[in-house]
Amino acid sequence: MHMPTYPTQAVILAGGQGSRLRPYTDDRPKPMVEIPGTGVPIIGHQLAWLAAEGVTDVVVSCGHLAEVLQKWLESTDLPLSVTTVVETEPLGRGGGLKYAAAHLPHPDQPWYATNGDIWTRFSLRDMAAFHTERAATATLALARPRIPWGAVETDAFGHITDFIESPPSPFLINAGVYVFSAAFRDLLPDIGDHERTTFPGLARERRLAGFPLPQGAYWRAIDTAKDLTEAAKELASQGG
Template sequence: MLAGGRGNRLLPLTLERPKAMVEVHGVPILRHQLDWLAGCGVEHVVVSAGHLAEGIVSYLDSRPSPPRTEAVIEQRPLGRGGGLRRAARALPYPGEPWFAVYGDIWTCFCLCGMRAHHLRGDVAATVALAGRGLPGSAVAYDELGRVTDLAPSAPGPGRVNAGVYLFTWQVISLLPEEGDHADSTLPRLVGARQLAGYAIDAPWQAVNTPADVTRLERELADRRATRQTVAE
């Protein structure tokens, strides 16, 4: 899990805490993600921490399993690709496929379905694609579900990169020591037709600004009220 960014766009919420510890309805984003991963059967999570890392380390130390967690701390910013590479090297299951998750998203889809899709596709990597009409990095893909463009200029199916990947173990060697995997690794996988897309229609939102937090809290409150109404 990538949780090393400074979260400048989330200021002032990130003045004294890392981005992953920003709260939504009193719940840190990190806690939501760990609960989601545990519910999907994930047993071990390595968190790539950097800015204000002590807040993440303290939280992980106080949180019961599952999943088992550990933090890998960047002494200097390595970029998203560098952070992923360093964290992946700490995973306890060499040779096995591994999920990579951005630490600033809020979602709840089933990772089991994504894993099955990835294995059927026989590709090096799979990226989750969030629903149409959402703000984010657009992705184009063909009729077979292979990603063809990470920044299409022409209108396409309208899905966006959800910040959740499933990589084969070999992809670790393709990640940069420093820098962004979106500038190097992902284009290479697209060119080799080794990046599949997995469409999700579950709730999803990136949490990049205070307005995103407010919007997400409102949406969660609306969903809770709807469920209560249905139950009654």
């Protein structure tokens, strides 16, 4: 069967409790928290982004307060086809991903995945091309977030030479956005965390690739109320 140039299907992992985002998550799952000033929940921004990148089918893996998310999806004019699945028992991140992927419409084709609390904009097509060029089984987007504290630079003698407010981290982190080959699903655990099992195994075999987010690409994980405030500020500074 002819493979599409880029994936047209994706999984969004939207089952988290979002305990650090309370009180916002007292009555809704984390992906349903609205970005201040937009009137749109995080998952709404994600679906619009995926649609703009050529995705036509999305499977949303629900858990905590699933019915709130399902109701919103049913009542909203969406830019692509969305199916929801609900874990009847906790399967862990890897198990949840495998369960959701089983509902993708094209099991023999590659797919994207994203965590439900990531708000970002970059070219998924470029990431898919990077994935294909390296013949990877899985590719992770990599971000370099700013450290939330001010950094101090010193000279060899121990004198402080400079203060740097919120410098970029020296380390790249998993940005929570992925490209997976069709074969990846079978490597996932039925229950458990793929980041502790599947990913390290693929890394040892050089089948795991890392795609650094392009310079200037917007990326934020919405974990806390402070992240919501920062996202709103950044949106305002961009003029919407």
